Amino acid sequence: MKLLEGKVALITGAARGIGKAIALKFAKEGADIAFTDLVIDENGKATEAEIAALGVKCKGYASNAADFAQTEDVVNAIKADFGKIDILVNKTFFLCFRGTCTR
Numbered sequence: 001m002k003l004l005e006g007k008v009a010l011i012t013g014a015a016r017g018i019g020k021a022i023a024l025k026f027a028k029e030g031a032d033i034a035f036t037d038l039v040i041d042e043n044g045k046a047t048e049a050e051i052a053a054l055g056v057k058c059k060g061y062a063s064n065a066a067d068f069a070q071t072e073d074v075v076n077a078i079k080a081d082f083g084k085i086d087i088l089v090n091k092t093f094f095l096c097f098r099g100t101c102t103r
Contacts, residue, residue, distance in 0.1 A: 027051045
């Protein structure tokens with residue numbers, strides 16, 4: 001049995017870069033992967049396919065992690081699609097300085 005087999009991981013900002021690398025590692029350990037990014041474009045679809053090829057369930061969701069309503073909606077959608085969320089990797093970040101936030 002793999003370390004994360006039977007677990008569902010939600011990874012924010014995982015269509016590319018560091019988030020994608022985390023998602024791939026978790027998938028190799030057996031976790032089903034739900035990931036978010038601002039848009040699920042060609043990169044996001046390619047990430048879905050690459051992760052699914054490892055034999056786990058994978059789906060990307062378009063969502064802005066800075067928007068509470070979108071975050072709540074996507075969490076509910078993931079629970080409906082996967083049944084649960086066991087692991088959260090909040091890879092997205094926001095830099096706030098004197099009231100101004102950037103991603």
